[in-house]
Amino acid sequence: MTALTLVALVVAVICGLVVGPTSIGTWRVVGAMFAHVGIGHDTLTNLQSTIIWQLRAPRMVLGLMAGAMLAVAGGTYQGVFRNPLADPYLLGVAAGAGLGATFAIVDIGSGLVTPTWTPLLAFVGAMLAVAFTWLVGGRGLRSNTATLILAGVAVAALLTSVQTYLQQQASSGSIVRVYIWLLGSLASASWSSVLLVLPYVVICIVVCVMAGRALDAMSVGEDESRSLGIRVRQVRFIVIAASSLGTAAIVSAVGLIGFVGIIVPHIVRLLVGTSYRRILPISVFFGAAFLVFADTVARTILAPSELPLGVVTAAIGAPTFVLILSLRRGFVR
C-alpha cells in the first residue's frame, strides 16, 4: 500500500506540472525535472520554463503540503478525540481563519487593514480560535475530549456569527472575495507562500506522524492509557497543538479546503487497517497526491476559469470513499 501511494504521489506531481491550458509535452517536463537535479538537458523554452517553475510548480508544491497537512491533522484529530467525525477544523480553526480573512477582505476600519493581510489575519484568527476553545474547554488538560469538542462547536458558532455579520455589512465585491476564500484555492500560490508555510507544515507533520504509536496506545481510553504509563494529557496537548498550528498555516495560505481532512484518513484506514502508525504516514502521501489531483481537475475542467477546490475534493473524495467502503464490506461484486 505504501508503494502504491508513492506511485500515486509521483503521478500527481507529474500531472500537476504537465496538465494545464498551455500544452507542454510530458517527457519534456519530466526531462526538465531531471535537468533540475543535474541529469540530462532542459529543452523547455523560456516561456514554458516560467509556466512550469513559477506558476505550476509552486502551486503543485503548496497543494502537496496542504493535502498532506490536512489529511494527517484529520487522522490525528480522529485518533486523539477517538471520534470518526473529527476533522482539522474541529476546534474552531476554520471559523477563526474565516473571521480573520473576512476582517481583512471587507476592510474594517477604512484602510486600516488591506486584503494583503488576509493570510496573516487568517492565521492569527485560527490560532486564537483554538486557544479560546482550549480555555473554554477547561484548558484541555483537565477536561475530557467531549468537553473540548463541545467548546469547539460553541466557539466556531460564535466566530461564524461575527463573520456572517461582517459579510452582511460588506460590499458585494467583498462578499464574492470572501466566498471565494472560504471555498479554498491554490490559485495565488507562489514560492514565497510555499516558503512561508513550509517550516510549520514540516514540523507539524513530523510531530503528528510520530504520535502514531501514542494514539494506538490511547485507543484503550484515558484511564487505561494512564495505567499503562502514558501521560495522556500531555500527549493530547502536543498532538492538538501540532495539528492546529499546521492546519492554521495551510488555511492562511490556501483558504478553507474541506473534505480532505475527514475523508482521506478514513480511506487510508479502510485500506491499511486501524493502526495510527500506518494511517498517519500513508495519509501524508495520500492526502498530498489527492489534493494535487483535485487541483489539477479544478483548474482544467472549466479552463480558463477555475472550480472551487472544495467542490472538487468532495466530488472526487465522496464517491471514492463510498466505493472503497462498499468493496471492503463486500457489497460490490
Place this chain on the structure above:
Amino acid sequence: MSWIDIEDVCVMVGSKALLSGVTLHVEAGTWCTIIGPNGAGKTTLVETVAGLRRVTSGRVSVAGQHIARLHERERARLVSLVPQQPEVPAGMTVHDYVALGRVAYHGLLHAPSREDRNVVESVLERLSLGDFAQRDVVSLSGGERQRMVLARALAQSTMVIVLDEPTTGLDVRHQMQLLELLKKEVADCGLTVLATLHDLTLAGQFADRLVLLDEGKVILDGPSREVVRSGELSEHYGMNLRVVDVDGSDVIVPVRH
C-alpha cells in the same frame, strides 16, 4: 514486608466520602480481595492504588513509593491494572493489545525491544493466547478477552497487580479458569494482588485475606475463612448469607426469606 500501604485514605467527591479513613497493608506475594455491597467504595480503592484517582487526604504507597508523586511511566512499572470494563479497540490484534503493557518500558517514540517482545511472547504462551495472537481483539469470546486483558497487565512486569471485578460477565468455568491462572502467576512470580470480587465464594477460596468495605470504611479485615464465617457479612449485604462447608471449602449461599 508490605508492598501496598494505604494509610488513613479519604476520597471525597463534593461532600460525599467515597472512602473514609481506610488503612490497609498488603504483604508481598499475597492476595487480598476487597468485598462489599455495591457502592461500598471497592472500585475507588483499587483506582486509588493504581494512581488513577487522587486522595483527598492520607497516603497510598506501593513498594515504599508515594504513588501520587510518581510519573505515569514509573507508576506503570510498579502497578498494573485489570479494569472492570476494559475498552477493546476494534482492529487491533491480540498481540498488539498485550504489547501495550510494554509501553512503560520502551516509551511512545520507540519500537519494542527484543526483551519487550520476549516478555509479550512469554505471557501469551503462559495464558494460552499464542494461537489467537494475530486475531482481532473483538473476535474473542468473553473469557478469552478477559485473559487477554490479564495478559496485558502481566506484560507490564509489575510486582503489584490490581483487578477490579475481573470475572464480570464470565460463566462459572471461565471465572475459575481466570482466577486459577492468576493464582499460578502469584505462586510463580511472587505477585502481590489487590482485587475486588462480588462472588464471595470465589473471593474466599482464592484470596489469602479478605477486607469487607461498606460505605467507604473498612468493616472487617482478616484471613479469608475468618471473614467469611463472621456474622457481619449478612448484616452489611442486607440479607441472610449462609456458609456451607463443601469438601473443606467454604461456599457462601444466599438464603431467600
